[in-house]
Amino acid sequence: MKLCIDPGHGGQDSGAVGFGTEEDDVALAVALMLKSAAERQGWAVKMTRVGEMYPTLQTRCAIANEWGADLFVSVHFDQLDNPAAHGCSVLYVSDKGRALAGHIYDRMQPLTPLPDRGLSRRPGLAVLNGTRMPAVIVEGGFISNSQEHALMVNPSWQALEAEAICRGICDHLGVAYRAAGPTPTPVPAPSRSHAVIVVHADAATADRLLAWANGGASLGPALWPLASASASVECRDAKARIADAAKAAAGALGRH
Numbered sequence: 001m002k003l004c005i006d007p008g009h010g011g012q013d014s015g016a017v018g019f020g021t022e023e024d025d026v027a028l029a030v031a032l033m034l035k036s037a038a039e040r041q042g043w044a045v046k047m048t049r050v051g052e053m054y055p056t057l058q059t060r061c062a063i064a065n066e067w068g069a070d071l072f073v074s075v076h077f078d079q080l081d082n083p084a085a086h087g088c089s090v091l092y093v094s095d096k097g098r099a100l101a102g103h104i105y106d107r108m109q110p111l112t113p114l115p116d117r118g119l120s121r122r123p124g125l126a127v128l129n130g131t132r133m134p135a136v137i138v139e140g141g142f143i144s145n146s147q148e149h150a151l152m153v154n155p156s157w158q159a160l161e162a163e164a165i166c167r168g169i170c171d172h173l174g175v176a177y178r179a180a181g182p183t184p185t186p187v188p189a190p191s192r193s194h195a196v197i198v199v200h201a202d203a204a205t206a207d208r209l210l211a212w213a214n215g216g217a218s219l220g221p222a223l224w225p226l227a228s229a230s231a232s233v234e235c236r237d238a239k240a241r242i243a244d245a246a247k248a249a250a251g252a253l254g255r256h
């Protein structure tokens with residue numbers, strides 16, 4: 001399997017900017033982690049860029065086409081003037097691209113705490129039109145949204161994002177994902193109510209969230225999306241609400 005990975009923008013094109021962070025830098029970080037994950041699956045990987053450079057969109061397509069890539073994944077983050085805009089999405093043009101987009105989206109979606117934007121057919125985008133293999137553009141959330149920005153600059157979240165993309169590709173290919181080291185704690189399916197999210201967690205997870213909300217424990221990266229999602233309903237006293245919900249969840253599950 002030959003995977004071409006395209007870190008969006010680069011060089012003089014910073015892409016979107018939010019809170020002093022440039023999209024091209026975050027895209028490259030995630031793309032390099034995706035490269036490692038893909039190589040662990042035994043796939044051949046070609047990058048359209050590996051540093052601060054700007055290959056034109058036509059060059060990016062040519063790199064993938066001339067190499068004979070089987071799949072093309074372009075890594076981006078979104079921006080809008082409205083700071084409340086949020087959510088990940090995956091863009092495609094062809095029917096085969098749509099199938100790949102769906103698999104990747106299903107894996108990415110739990111990593112952003114706010115409701116996501118889904119799949120979008122975007123016929124006007126050069127790297128989707130100019131590539132001959134199934135191609136997608138992954139938009140991993142909004143750099144202009146403070147909550148999502150805080151996630152995307154965190155290397156642990158970036159690793160989860162790269163893993164999610166790689167797992168989505170594995171799903172698309174119908175092959176098992178080869179994890180690095182111990183299998184990370186699965187992120188529960190997202191819900192939009194903090195109480196429901198925590199109730200969906202198992203007793204051990206509820207206990208860990210409770211300990212974190214009470215200030216007595218650190219929260220591992222695998223639980224950040226859960227805590228963020230839990231907090232998204234009511235940000236002002238999020239920790240107290242998570243504590244209430246975690247207590248209720250642990251109680252409902254026969255603990256405490």
Ligand SMILES: [Zn+2]
Pocket residue numbers: 008009015016023076077
């Ligand atoms: Zn972009």
